[in-house]
């Protein structure tokens with residue numbers, strides 16, 4: 678990530694107290710979690726439901742080449758689960774820094790890929806008549822494991838804690854970098870921008886409501902180079918934007934000079 682030039686006195690390591698707020702602004706975000714339950718739980722009884730993971734994985738991969746983690750904040754069925762039912766019972770404490778490191782994400786990704794590919798490989802050895810159901814069963818199991826792991830993290834720490842170590846996030850970030858190199862993001866990628874930094878009330882609400890603890894404030898308030906958030910981890914979920922009391926945050930295609 679390109680370094681953001683901001684004033685020296687700004688403490689970027691400061692932790693903000695997280696605040697719960699409405700995060701689901703569309704029907705997909707409000708009810709998408711039902712798809713997670715359908716695949717993860719329903720797939721244990723009817724494994725073909727697990728095959729729905731295929732279009733989901735394809736969609737998030739293709740979308741990330743053009744729009745970064747947009748999928749995570751707007752379409753992910755698990756994300757809807759974290760932001761609607763799980764949010765209600767989560768303490769949303771600060772997410773440990775250990776979960777946010779690149780190394781942790783990569784290790785979880787490797788662990789996931791090894792397990793997933795082994796499971797799929799073994800399922801493909803099954804009799805032709807049962808092969809599809811076995812593959813679906815592996816995918817449904819993966820979906821259920823993520824649901825359980827994220828729920829435990831959500832109840833203990835924060836409903837979006839899982840997002841920092843999600844293998845699909847790691848995959849999307851890698852594809853996003855590729856998309857940028859191939860200039861696929863030029864017309865479609867949006868980021869959070871501040872329209873008038875001088876009107877910022879410095880309430881830090883944008884950072885307190887961010888589901889994954891990014892810091893539109895103070896970065897955008899004190900950034901000197903340009904007015905957009907250079908943050909690949911941003912899910913473009915609009916929660917900061919919807920909560921800014923002076924309506925100076927937007928989700929737009931930035932005027933990049935780089």
Ligand code: SF4
Pocket residue numbers: 750869886887888889890891892893910911912913914915916917918
């Ligand atoms: S910075 Fe704003 S848009 Fe990005 S993840 Fe946080 S709340 Fe969502």
Ligand code: SF4
Pocket residue numbers: 876877878879880881882883884893894898920921922923924925926
């Ligand atoms: S919510 Fe708006 S006013 Fe408050 S710190 Fe963020 S940008 Fe500034």
